[in-house]
Amino acid sequence: MSVLNTVYKIIEERSKTQPEGSYVCALLNDPKGINKILEKVGEETTETIIAVKDGDKEEIVYETSDLLFHLLVMLFECGVTPDEISAELARRFK
DSSP: OOHHHHHHHHHHHHHHHTTTTHHHHHHHTTTTTHHHHHHHHHHHHHHHHHHHHHHHHHHHHHHHHHHHHHHOOOOOHOOOOOOHHHHHHHHTTT
């Protein structure tokens, strides 16, 4: 999960530094709050499902990457880290 941790850290850093033009900041600072992030998670979930239904591997990879990114933004906003998710998954396999 190292790349997910890296992306999460970038989200965290952008939240702190608020660089102009940052998509992460646009999501985190949207007037709709968490609802905007959840809308994106829902949108990307639907697009991933359609890609899977269509059997387009390249599109599955692309849309799943978008979904994972938006899930990481959601987790950050909720104060949940990728390490906590990893720990829970590991716990389930013991």
